[in-house]
Amino acid sequence: MKPDYILITDQPIDYAMVTERVRSNDCGAVVLFMGTVREMTAGRQTVALDYEAYPEMAQQMLEQLIAEARVEWPVHAVAIEHRVGHLSLGEISVAIAVSSPHRAQAFEAGRFLIDRLKEIVPIWKKENWSDGTSEWEHKEIKTK
């Protein structure tokens, strides 16, 4: 098994590099999920997003989620990068790559990782709207 890779970074995410980290001759499948900055949300226009993280805890929570995924699926390797700082439209906020022997496992594990990341990993997003206002987005949480 390859060592898992987790990075919280203020640098642009190189998704090809993230993907390469999980590729292996032991695997028939690699799934890459990317989150990107969307312009329109419920009729409102975004000009940019600002992300902030609690990096030490985010690292710990992501390690926990990868461990949970490994209990559920025969995951070979996981690589996760999350960006912080100021992001323009279309930029990549998060990349999650998962490899496994067969595709269903990689799809399911990847889905689990991004869904749970959005629920428990301490990272926050601030919307900068086109009307000049900005606001933090806060979802309800399930710490499970």
Place this chain on the structure above:
Amino acid sequence: MTAQQIQIKLFARAKELAESELITVAVSEGTTVAALRLAIADQFPQLKPLSSQLLIAIDNAYAGEDQTLNGKQEVACFPPVSGG
């Protein structure tokens, strides 16, 4: 009971409302997370807009309401997360 100063890291909107990334809250020794919440609300009323939504973490893990504070842990307080 002896008083104790707990330093709390703040993030996102909590940090903005308090205008500080680190606050110090006075509590009695051996206090619980639930009591810490009340102390935060009492001593930092500017955090009131987030009130019940605030999450507390101890040593990089989500804290339970009856967990106790010993003054040696790293304590953080923040609104529900919205990464991804």
